[in-house]
Amino acid sequence: MNIDLALKEGTRFVVNLSLDLKSYCDAYLTSQLYQKRLVELKEAHAVDAGKVSAAEMVAAESDRDRANEHFAKLREDYVMSLKYLSGEMHWDRIKTLIKNQCTLTNLSEQRLFAALSGEENVALPLVIECLNTNFIELLKNSIDTILINRLKKASANTLLQMEIALLPSDKDLAVQIKDNAGGFSQEYLDDFSNIIKFNDPRLGRAKDTQGKHEIEGYCFGGSGLGHLMLANFILRGQVVDRRDKYRAVYNIEEGATTFSIANNAETRGAEIILKSPMRPFALLAGEKPLELAFTLKLPSKKKNLGFFPSAAPAPLPGLSSSDEPRAEENEAISSLNGKRRREKELKAPESSTKRPTI
Numbered sequence: 186m187n188i189d190l191a192l193k194e195g196t197r198f199v200v201n202l203s204l205d206l207k208s209y210c211d212a213y214l215t216s217q218l219y220q221k222r223l224v225e226l227k228e229a230h231a232v233d234a235g236k237v238s239a240a241e242m243v244a245a246e247s248d249r250d251r252a253n254e255h256f257a258k259l260r261e262d263y264v265m266s267l268k269y270l271s272g273e274m275h276w277d278r279i280k281t282l283i284k285n286q287c288t289l290t291n292l293s294e295q296r297l298f299a300a301l302s303g304e305e306n307v308a309l310p311l312v313i314e315c316l317n318t319n320f321i322e323l324l325k326n327s328i329d330t331i332l333i334n335r336l337k338k339a340s341a342n343t344l345l346q347m348e349i350a351l352l353p354s355d356k357d358l359a360v361q362i363k364d365n366a367g368g369f370s371q372e373y374l375d376d377f378s379n380i381i382k383f384n385d386p387r388l389g390r391a392k393d394t395q396g397k398h399e400i401e402g403y404c405f406g407g408s409g410l411g412h413l414m415l416a417n418f419i420l421r422g423q424v425v426d427r428r429d430k431y432r433a434v435y436n437i438e439e440g441a442t443t444f445s446i447a448n449n450a451e452t453r454g455a456e457i458i459l460k461s462p463m464r465p466f467a468l469l470a471g472e473k474p475l476e477l478a479f480t481l482k483l484p485s486k487k488k489n490l491g492f493f494p495s496a497a498p499a500p501l502p503g504l505s506s507s508d509e510p511r512a513e514e515n516e517a518i519s520s521l522n523g524k525r526r527r528e529k530e531l532k533a534p535e536s537s538t539k540r541p542t543i
Contacts, residue, residue: 186266190278193348197286200279202347206328210335210343212259213403216252223249267325267405276320283351296463297353308465310358311442315418315459322411323362329406330366359460368448368455377446381416416444419459422466435466
């Protein structure tokens with residue numbers, strides 16, 4: 186999985202993200218076709234055993250298994266790139282690209298540089314703290330929309346393009362995120378403000394998931410609450426607890442922050458804008474920073490369709506990938522393995538045979 190990131194030409198604080206999903210979509214659809222073919226042969230055999238030879242059945246099963254194995258390997262790579270350390274690194278790379286463009290003689294850019302540097306124990310602007318843990322959820326939502334569109338229409342676009350723009354001012358920091366994935370349904374847009382108004386996450390559950398749960402082994406997103414959670418965090422400083430209720434973490438001044446979603450006619454996709462003061466808000470007594478209190482992860486598999494992996498593959502240490510962030514992860518794993526080998530060598534009996542030094 187190769188996520189390409191680069192500064193938008195002629196800008197300093199706008200990053201373009203692109204991800205080609207064609208091979209992933211094609212692999213999934215191929216596995217579906219082979220599964221369908223096998224089912225048709227079995228049904229024909231049940232009606233008249235003479236119509237389908239044993240060789241045909243074996244060949245069809247072999248084709249189905251190869252297609253499933255190919256898709257499973259692709260999905261494993263995608264899952265590994267969208268969760269844990271690798272998932273977080275996509276947003277970290279975006280921050281680094283923008284941070285390196287900051288002019289430290291400019292006061293607002295000094296503040297932006299500090300916010301993007303992520304120094305330990307330094308309070309952050311609310312929008313940055315929010316995206317530090319939840320940018321990956323927005324990315325997964327855009328990916329899922331591309332994937333669903335491809336299932337609905339063979340000619341649908343499979344190249345995801347996102348634009349992430351940071352807009353600093355003397356007092357505020359806004360983040361604008363646009364994609365080309367088709368945008369929101371009108372029903373979702375019409376209902377969104379009421380869902381926020383009544384402050385109940387259950388009112389909007391799965392409103393715009395487009396049937397994701399029927400094909401979770403294909404999509405990557407969650408229950409469809411991501412935008413609601415982000416909005417309530419930005420507007421009210423609230424997170425959702427285990428009882429599916431909102432709990433305040435920050436003391437947010439009324440009107441100090443904004444959150445909006447819309448469809449962008451130019452990109453033919455979604456547009457999300459978050460804005461908060463550059464200065465951090467105070468944590469309520471006994472609460473922890475967002476990175477410890479609130480994270481969204483890939484969902485577990487809830488429905489087994491029988492012809493693709495029944496669950497997202499578990500992360501495998503040392504798995505190779507062409508992604509730049511994975512190299513850092515593998516380097517850390519390699520270092521740890523080397524340390525363990527040295528520890529074993531130190532514990533080895535003195536009587537053990539030693540190789541001659543060359």
